[in-house]
Amino acid sequence: MKKMSLLFSSFCLCLLFANVACASGTIKIGALFAVTGPASFLGEPEKKTLELLVKEANGKGGINGQKLEAVIYDTGGDATKAVQLATKLIKDDKVSVIIGPSTTGESMAVIPVVEKEKIPLISCAAGIKITDPAKHWVFKTPANDHVAAEKILNYMATKNQKSIALLTVTDGFGASGREQIKVLAKQKGFTVVADEVYGPKDTDMTAQLTKIRGIKPDAIICWGTNPGPAVITKNVKQLGLKTPLYMSHGVASKKYIELAGADAAEGVMLPAGKLAIYDMLPKNDPQYKLLKSYDQSYKKAYGVEASTFGGYAYDAFLLVTSAIKKSGATPELIRNGIEQSQKLVCISGICTMSGKDHNGLDLSAFEMVKVVKGDWALLK
Amino acid sequence: MQFDQILQYVLSGFSTGAIYALIGIGFSIIYNATGIINFAQGEFVMLGGLLTLSCLQIFNLPLWAAIPCAVSASTVVGILFERLAIRPLRQPTPINLVIITIGGSILIRGLAMLVWGKDTHSIPAFSGDAPIAIGGATILPQHLWILAITLIIILANKLYFYHTISGKAMRACAYNRRAAGLVGIDVRRMVLFSFIISSAMGAVAGIIVAPLTMTAYDVGVMLGLKGFCAAIIGGMSSGISTVIGGLILGVLESLGAGLISSGYKDAIAFIILLLILFIRPQGLFGKADSERV
Numbered sequence: 001m002k003k004m005s006l007l008f009s010s011f012c013l014c015l016l017f018a019n020v021a022c023a024s025g026t027i028k029i030g031a032l033f034a035v036t037g038p039a040s041f042l043g044e045p046e047k048k049t050l051e052l053l054v055k056e057a058n059g060k061g062g063i064n065g066q067k068l069e070a071v072i073y074d075t076g077g078d079a080t081k082a083v084q085l086a087t088k089l090i091k092d093d094k095v096s097v098i099i100g101p102s103t104t105g106e107s108m109a110v111i112p113v114v115e116k117e118k119i120p121l122i123s124c125a126a127g128i129k130i131t132d133p134a135k136h137w138v139f140k141t142p143a144n145d146h147v148a149a150e151k152i153l154n155y156m157a158t159k160n161q162k163s164i165a166l167l168t169v170t171d172g173f174g175a176s177g178r179e180q181i182k183v184l185a186k187q188k189g190f191t192v193v194a195d196e197v198y199g200p201k202d203t204d205m206t207a208q209l210t211k212i213r214g215i216k217p218d219a220i221i222c223w224g225t226n227p228g229p230a231v232i233t234k235n236v237k238q239l240g241l242k243t244p245l246y247m248s249h250g251v252a253s254k255k256y257i258e259l260a261g262a263d264a265a266e267g268v269m270l271p272a273g274k275l276a277i278y279d280m281l282p283k284n285d286p287q288y289k290l291l292k293s294y295d296q297s298y299k300k301a302y303g304v305e306a307s308t309f310g311g312y313a314y315d316a317f318l319l320v321t322s323a324i325k326k327s328g329a330t331p332e333l334i335r336n337g338i339e340q341s342q343k344l345v346c347i348s349g350i351c352t353m354s355g356k357d358h359n360g361l362d363l364s365a366f367e368m369v370k371v372v373k374g375d376w377a378l379l380k
Numbered sequence: 381m382q383f384d385q386i387l388q389y390v391l392s393g394f395s396t397g398a399i400y401a402l403i404g405i406g407f408s409i410i411y412n413a414t415g416i417i418n419f420a421q422g423e424f425v426m427l428g429g430l431l432t433l434s435c436l437q438i439f440n441l442p443l444w445a446a447i448p449c450a451v452s453a454s455t456v457v458g459i460l461f462e463r464l465a466i467r468p469l470r471q472p473t474p475i476n477l478v479i480i481t482i483g484g485s486i487l488i489r490g491l492a493m494l495v496w497g498k499d500t501h502s503i504p505a506f507s508g509d510a511p512i513a514i515g516g517a518t519i520l521p522q523h524l525w526i527l528a529i530t531l532i533i534i535l536a537n538k539l540y541f542y543h544t545i546s547g548k549a550m551r552a553c554a555y556n557r558r559a560a561g562l563v564g565i566d567v568r569r570m571v572l573f574s575f576i577i578s579s580a581m582g583a584v585a586g587i588i589v590a591p592l593t594m595t596a597y598d599v600g601v602m603l604g605l606k607g608f609c610a611a612i613i614g615g616m617s618s619g620i621s622t623v624i625g626g627l628i629l630g631v632l633e634s635l636g637a638g639l640i641s642s643g644y645k646d647a648i649a650f651i652i653l654l655l656i657l658f659i660r661p662q663g664l665f666g667k668a669d670s671e672r673v
Contacts, residue, residue, distance in 0.1 A: 040498050044498060196637075196642045198645075203589065204392055207389055207642065210638055238519070239518055240511060259501075261509065
């Protein structure tokens with residue numbers, strides 16, 4: 001009996017030491033993603049991407065000889081929960097850096113927490129407010145929505161299309177796009193002649209499109225994520241509308257063409273992140289190799305093609321690991337390392353951070369593409 | 381305002397309204413047999429669409445065979461739901477039952493999310509996507525399918541409830557459960573029947589709309605609510621007045637989005653719901669104390 005208890009206590013002691021040893025040799029990366037709820041189309045691929053990357057990195061022996069550990073929590077897209085979980089990550093899990101949250105609302109809510117606790121946050125949300133003005137501890141990986149909007153408007157200018165009908169979804173993504181397009185359109189001398197919206201779960205948008213048809217704009221810009229834009233594309237076909245239709249970068253995946261049907265989607269134009277069209281890029285494009293390896297390893301692990309959204313988490317991971325390699329693994333050093341990133345090749349673009357720019361991407365993050373015969377074709 | 385624009389709004393409204401009507405009738409059949417609102421009704425709509433997708437892709441069935449398979453599979457889910465969740469209840473007060481249906485809907489939706497994932501899926505249209513012009517407006521062949529199938533189902537309902545023994549027995553339960561039980565009608569069996577019919581109908585609704593609206597694990601929530609609105613406008617009748625309720629709702633939504641503002645589209649539906657509940661709780665067509673079959 002005595003022997004047993006001795007054995008047991010020594011076992012416990014071992015465990016304790018093992019734990020301590022483990023803790024000193026791992027870098028903890030916290031992550032907040034909206035894996036469930038209305039923004040799960042963002043959070044799900046982000047979570048899968050991060051898990052994949054951490055596994056890969058550890059398989060190669062970790063970063064600077066230290067193993068990585070990802071602590072991922074599901075916020076359900078809820079800002080209150082995101083704040084609670086951010087505090088938990090910092091206080092209980094003692095992470096050195098946080099990736100996420102997935103949406104702009106959650107990110108804005110979490111910012112005061114990380115600023116106070118001095119933990120770097122790399123948001124995966126696109127809202128411009130997150131890094132404008134730049135906050136000391138806060139970065140973000142997706143290009144600002146207005147970059148995508150600007151890309152569309154620049155293209156429209158070359159086609160001499162002056163009046164725009166907006167059709168945006170009534171969630172954070174659509175609202176932000178709507179705001180940005182209106183501001184930009186004013187600056188660049190476009191007129192917004194119709195400003196229609198639809199709900200994320202709406203099943204028929206012919207009413208809005210009929211109204212737009214009556215106004216006869218030069219182009220329609222639709223801002224949303226699936227399934228809404230696919231329904232709209234079908235409705236446009238049904239109504240026989242010949243007005244050029246532009247979509248946002250939110251539907252830049254083959255899934256959109258599949259849902260809308262190649263026939264109905266023919267001729268739709270949109271700004272796509274380079275991930276969606278990497279096989280069309282010239283082989284010497286600096287991003288080509290990275291995009292290809294991401295898409296292939298994601299496909300191998302999960303059986304579906306990698307999405308632009310998962311790429312946001314990929315980029316956050318790249319920023320963190322290259323900062324750790326460069327400077328070190330404490331929160332302060334990671335932050336400084338990220339801010340010093342120069343010409344880092346990421347999924348979303350080539351990222352160059354500075355004290356004033358905590359996003360680091362420009363117009364080159366997107367390419368204008370057109371749907372031709374069920375596939376993307378680059379627009380010049 | 382041009383005429384063809386109005387025509388387009390009305391036609392679009394009719395086609396969405398027909399879907400609301402089908403779902404609404406599912407609500408009222410169960411309500412009439414059991415006195416409960418089955419908030420899991422929307423989930424059968426979702427199951428119909430997603431099961432058809434599985435039949436098409438996994439078992440490689442042709443569309444005409446996939447549809448009956450999907451409907452029967454959803455019906456089995458409906459039967460299991462009644463057997464496992466509704467019947468064993470010790471104290472079947474309406475409020476308990478309603479809460480159980482809400483719980484059931486969350487469970488079914490969660491399972492569907494695990495099985496089919498969170499992606500949206502689409503099903504091919506029954507007979508092509510070439511638009512059909514009517515006046516200055518256009519509809520799709522699928523819209524005609526929706527209208528025709530809704531019509532057939534309403535007629536079949538009418539036949540069942542007025543010309544068969546079990547249909548009449550179900551109406552008897554609706555008038556007075558206790559009395560129906562006393563004259564030898566197996567009330568519990570009628571409850572099971574009502575779940576069978578309404579889950580099958582929900583599945584049919586889900587299948588015929590899927591080519592237009594696409595389907596995902598969470599489509600049932602909004603469609604279920606709109607169907608519920610239709611049933612309320614129709615005074616929870618399982619006949620023509622719920623259909624008219626659905627059509628009114630669809631047309632008002634579409635006209636509201638077109639003529640007023642698309643931002644208020646859902647608000648219009650729910651304002652109608654509230655007005656009906658405040659002013660005419662017996663439904664737009666019901667008499668104050670009407671029969672509800």
